[in-house]
Every structure is written in structure tokens, then in C-alpha cells.
Amino acid sequence: xxxxxxxxxxxxxxxxxxxxxxxxxxxxxxxxxxxxxxxxxxxxxxxxxxxxxxxxxxxxxxxxxxxxxxxx
Numbered sequence: 001x002x003x004x005x006x007x008x009x010x011x012x013x014x015x016x017x018x019x020x021x022x023x024x025x026x027x028x029x030x031x032x033x034x035x036x037x038x039x040x041x042x043x044x045x046x047x048x049x050x051x052x053x054x055x056x057x058x059x060x061x062x063x064x065x066x067x068x069x070x071x072x
Contacts, residue, residue, distance in 0.1 A: 025068040033061035 001007050010031040017024030038053040053059060 023069070025066060027064055027066050029064040030062070033063055035060055036062045036065075 005011055005013050005028060012029045012031070013026065014029070015024065015026045035058060036053055037055050037058045038050060039055055040047055040050055051057065
């Protein structure tokens with residue numbers, strides 16, 4: 001165990017990047033649908049479509065999460 005997402009059975013993680021563009025994306029895929037919610041804190045979170053996963057709007061099934069950066 002290394003305290004990584006990949007230590008969790010049924011969770012797979014993939015990543016692709018382009019160093020020349022300084023861009024990348026990480027995908028977290030679940031073997032079985034998972035329950036999801038988020039709690040975002042801080043003064044300037046750069047998130048889009050986050051309201052869907054607000055704690056009061058818990059989504060009963062997701063199949064994956066895409067994490068990508070960008071400039072606000």
C-alpha cells in the first residue's frame with residue numbers, strides 16, 4: 001500500500017500529457033458505478049460543473065472522473 005488511488009480495488013487511473021503544450025489530463029475509472037459528491041473549499045476554486053456534485057446533490061452513480069487543468 002502506497003496511499004494511492006490505485007491501492008483501491010476496482011479503481012484504475014490513467015494519465016496523458018504533452019510537455020510541449022504544458023497540458024495534461026488524468027482519468028479515474030471505476031470498475032463498478034460509484035457514489036460521488038464533492039466539497040470544494042478555498043477562495044478561488046477553478047471548477048466547472050461542480051454544482052452537480054454538491055453535497056446536497058449526491059450523484060448515485062458515476063463511472064469515472066476526468067481531471068484536467070487550465071487557465072481560469
